[in-house]
Amino acid sequence: MAETEAPPKATSAGRGVLYIAFAKLYFMVAGAVIEFRLPVILSRAMYGAYGVVSSLVSPINNVMVTGSIQAVSRFTAQKPETARIVEAAGLRMHLWVGLPTALVFIAGAPVFGWAIGDTAKIGPLMLAGVIVATYAFYAVLVGTANGLRQFNRQAGLDITSATLRAFGILGLTMAGLGVYGAYGGWVAAAGLVLLIATVVIGLPPRAARGPEAQALVKPMARYFARVAVYLILLNLIMFVDQILLKVLTAGWYRDHAAALTAGLDQALPGARRIAGFAVDANALSDVQVAYYRAVQNLARLSYQAILAATFVIFPLVSKSTFDDDHQTTRRYIHITMRYSLIFATAIAVVMAANPRPLLDIPYPDDYATLGAPALAALALGNVAFSLFAIAGTILNGAGHTRDAIIAAAVTLAVAVVGNLIAIPLCEPGADLLLVAASVTGLAMVIGAAVAGGFLHRRLGAFLPLATVARVAVAVAVAIAVGRVVPFSTPLTTLIEAALIGGVFLVVLIATRELGKADLRTIAAVRAKRGQGGDPA
Numbered sequence: 001m002a003e004t005e006a007p008p009k010a011t012s013a014g015r016g017v018l019y020i021a022f023a024k025l026y027f028m029v030a031g032a033v034i035e036f037r038l039p040v041i042l043s044r045a046m047y048g049a050y051g052v053v054s055s056l057v058s059p060i061n062n063v064m065v066t067g068s069i070q071a072v073s074r075f076t077a078q079k080p081e082t083a084r085i086v087e088a089a090g091l092r093m094h095l096w097v098g099l100p101t102a103l104v105f106i107a108g109a110p111v112f113g114w115a116i117g118d119t120a121k122i123g124p125l126m127l128a129g130v131i132v133a134t135y136a137f138y139a140v141l142v143g144t145a146n147g148l149r150q151f152n153r154q155a156g157l158d159i160t161s162a163t164l165r166a167f168g169i170l171g172l173t174m175a176g177l178g179v180y181g182a183y184g185g186w187v188a189a190a191g192l193v194l195l196i197a198t199v200v201i202g203l204p205p206r207a208a209r210g211p212e213a214q215a216l217v218k219p220m221a222r223y224f225a226r227v228a229v230y231l232i233l234l235n236l237i238m239f240v241d242q243i244l245l246k247v248l249t250a251g252w253y254r255d256h257a258a259a260l261t262a263g264l265d266q267a268l269p270g271a272r273r274i275a276g277f278a279v280d281a282n283a284l285s286d287v288q289v290a291y292y293r294a295v296q297n298l299a300r301l302s303y304q305a306i307l308a309a310t311f312v313i314f315p316l317v318s319k320s321t322f323d324d325d326h327q328t329t330r331r332y333i334h335i336t337m338r339y340s341l342i343f344a345t346a347i348a349v350v351m352a353a354n355p356r357p358l359l360d361i362p363y364p365d366d367y368a369t370l371g372a373p374a375l376a377a378l379a380l381g382n383v384a385f386s387l388f389a390i391a392g393t394i395l396n397g398a399g400h401t402r403d404a405i406i407a408a409a410v411t412l413a414v415a416v417v418g419n420l421i422a423i424p425l426c427e428p429g430a431d432l433l434l435v436a437a438s439v440t441g442l443a444m445v446i447g448a449a450v451a452g453g454f455l456h457r458r459l460g461a462f463l464p465l466a467t468v469a470r471v472a473v474a475v476a477v478a479i480a481v482g483r484v485v486p487f488s489t490p491l492t493t494l495i496e497a498a499l500i501g502g503v504f505l506v507v508l509i510a511t512r513e514l515g516k517a518d519l520r521t522i523a524a525v526r527a528k529r530g531q532g533g534d535p536a
Contacts, residue, residue: 019151019152019154019155020151020154020155020158022155023154023155023156023158023159024158024304024305024307025305026158026159026162027158027159027161027162027304028301028304028305030162030163030165030166031162031166031304032297032362033166033170034165034166034169034170035293035294035297035362036362036363037170038050038169038170038173038182039290039294039363039364039367041170041173041174042173042178042179044286044287044290044291045283045284045286045287045290046178046179046286047286047290047293048246048285048286048287048288048289048290048291048293049120049121049124049179049286049289050124050179050182051242051286051289051290051292051293052116052118052121052242052243052246052286052289053121053124053125053128053179053183054128055239055242055243055246056112056116056121056125056128056239056243057105057125057128057129057131057132058235058238058239059232059235059236059238059239060101060105060132060232060235061128061131061132061135062231062235063228063231063232063235064098064101064132064135064136064139065135065136065138065139065142066139066231067139067224067227067228067231068090068094068098068136068139068140068142068143068224069139069142069143069146070143070227070393070396070397071090071093071143071220071223071224071227072086072087072090072139072140072143072144072146072147072220073143073146073147074147074223074397075089075147075216075219075220075223076143076144076146076147076148077147077149080147080148082212083144083147083148084144084204084205084208085204085208085212085213085216086144086147086213086216086220087140087141087144087201087203087204087208088204088208088209088213089213089214089216089217089220090140090143090144090220091137091140091203091204092209092213092214092217093140093217093220093221093224094136094137094140096217096221097136097221097224098132098133098136098137099133099136101132101133101136102129102130102132102133102136103129103133105125105129105132106125106126106129106130109121109122109123109125109126109129110122112125113125116243116246116247116250117247117250117251117282118246118250118282120282123180124179124180124182124183127180127183127184127187128183128186128187130187130190131183131186131187131190134187134190134191134194135190135194137194138161138190138193138194138197141157141194141197141198141200141201142154142157142158142197142201144201145157145201153200153201156200157193157196157197157200157201160193160196161189161190161193164188164189164192164193165185165186165189165190167185167189168184168185168186168187168188168189169181169182169183169185169186169189170185171185172184172185173185226401227396227401229401229405230392230396230401230404230405230408233405233408233409233411233412234389234392234408236412237385237408237411237412237415237440237443237444237447238300238385240412240415240416240419241292241415241419241436241437241439241440242289242292242293242296244416244419244420244423244436245285245288245289245292245419245423245432245436246285246286246288246289247285248419248420248423248424249284249285249288249289249423249428249432250281250282250284250285251281251424252285252424252427252428253279253281253284253285253428254281257279257281260279261278261279264277284428285428288428288432288433290367291366291367291370291371291433292371292374292433292436292437294359294362294363294367294371295359295371295374295375295378295433295437296378298351298358298359298375298379299348299351299375299378299379299381299382299437300382301347301348301351301382302343302344302345302347302348302379302382302383302386303344303382303385303386303389305343305344305347306340306343306344306386306389306390307389330459330460330461332394333394333455333459333461333462334461336390336394337387337390337391337461337462337463338463338464338467340386340387340390341383341386341387341463341467341468341471342467342471342508342513342514344382344383344386344387345383345471345474345475345504346501346504346505347501348379348380348382348383349379349380349474349475349478349479349482349500349501349504350478350482350497350500350501351375351376351379352375352376352377352379352380352475352479352482353478353479353481353482353483353500354482354483354485354493354496354497354500355371355372355373355375355376355379356368356369356372357490357493357496358375358493358497359371359372359375360490360493361490361493361494369430370429370430370433371430371433372430373430373433373434373437374430374433374434374436374437374438375437377434377437377438377441378437378438378440378441380441380475381437381438381440381441381442381443381444381445382441382444384441384444384445384447384448385444385447385448387448387451387452387463388407388408388411388444388447388448388451391404391407391448391451391452391454391455391462392404392407392408392451394455394459395407395451395454395455395458398458398459400454400458400459403451403454403455403458404451404454406450406454407447407450407451407454408447408451410446410447410450411443411444411446411447411450412443414442414443414446414447415439415440415443415444418439418440418442418443419436419439419440422435422436422438422439423435423436466513467513470507470508470511470513471508471513473507473511474503474504474505474507474508474511474513475504477503477504477507478500478501478503478504478507479500481499481500481503482496482500485499485500
């Protein structure tokens with residue numbers, strides 16, 4: 001039986017950030033290993049195909065995972081003594097939500113293939129649907145640990161899941177099984193970590209599966225449905241640019257197939273007939289997706305690094321709003337948003353200042369050459385997306401789900417309309433990637449502003465304008481330094497990255513955005529008191 005007595009709030013917050021931050025860092029590293037190795041193992045078209053399938057299944061899978069964790073965590077955090085009853089209700093809920101959703105996704109794979117004009121993706125999509133069902137039940141167990149503030153167990157499961165996923169995907173692709181191998185390995189890893197989670201967290205005892213659990217299923221499902229709408233929009237924001245890039249670029253190649261063929265015949269007479277070459281619009285558009293996915297992988301590092309805060313802040317805000325503790329809620333929001341902005345920007349500014357050499361370290365030269373301009377734009381955009389995601393999590397935790405949905409819908413609408421207009425204006429290549437990244441980044445900035453406005457109106461806290469201004473000044477100075485430092489080798493690029501990050505932090509100290517109060521905060525967290533500081 002898991003512990004039901006919640007530790008003091010500050011201690012849970014401080015240690016929770018450390019536990020989950022380490023786990024998310026490990027998850028980032030494991031994910032980076034996958035994304036950096038796959039382009040070496042697979043061709044550009046196959047890596048792009050892997051990305052296309054991922055962009056279609058990930059929004060649904062992420063909704064199942066995050067929505068389940070939030071739902072179970074919220075109900076558990078409000079009454080920790082009913083944790084096993086909540087867990088039983090969550091598992092029962094996914095017999096009617098998670099499992100049917102996965103089956104519908106698998107059955108609807110041909111529809112997805114038809115919609116993107118690429119039937120070769122149907123098989124991998126059907127295989128990926130199994131992941132949705134498996135992670136739905138796994139997320140209930142993780143949500144139980146999160147709601148009880150057992151962040152050490154949650155972190156351990158995150159690390160285990162990331163490790164198994166990396167071995168599964170890379171192992172089967174190295175065996176020559178291609179995209180099918182990648183998703184087959186992912187399915188195997190998901191199944192194994194589910195079994196491990198049942199041992200680590202435990203299944204609810206028979207006594208917890210009675211009428212109380214059955215009565216809780218409907219309220220939990222209703223809450224999950226409300227949160228799921230927001231999460232679907234959130235995840236579509238992350239992947240819609242890649243999906244539109246795939247579809248619209250394939251259309252460009254189909255429209256220009258004759259011109260491309262004629263150009264090849266003129267440059268290499270007879271080569272096309274000898275090799276049997278024909279323009280494959282889907283394969284060529286997958287190549288563009290591969291380049292853009294590489295950009296996304298680095299640009300999202302700031303968001304992934306800050307993601308740990310959402311798993312900690314959600315149960316804390318849920319509990320404080322449930323207890324009608326407005327002062328504590330505002331304190332949680334202020335600390336989380338301010339430090340998230342600073343540290344997410346510290347990561348992003350490094351990539352914005354020196355995008356090509358950083359891309360050139362993990363990826364082949366053509367990835368770096370074509371993707372560098374896009375990385376600079378999308379990295380900064382993802383800082384705004386980090387703030388948007390945390391603001392949405394807080395709004396959901398405080399029960400203001402409608403506001404979170406409106407903010408996400410506005411952001412998605414801007415991203416979709418903007419990309420639909422802008423992408424067809426460009427030919428495949430660096431300009432196309434830059435346009436998609438810029439439009440998406442702008443949508444993220446708008447989304448952060450809208451979500452922040454709702455947060456301030458509802459709960460009385462967001463980000464001080466002075467903090468935003470100081471961070472903007474620090475970004476400008478750091479980028480200026482990065483553009484004039486003539487480092488280019490992998491080692492010196494890493495040295496430059498540290499230099500740029502250091503310049504960013506020094507400017508914040510010079511402008512008194514960071515000061516002694518923040519050092520006391522860090523010391524307090526290390527001392528397991530979890531106190532926060534304001535700018536000097």
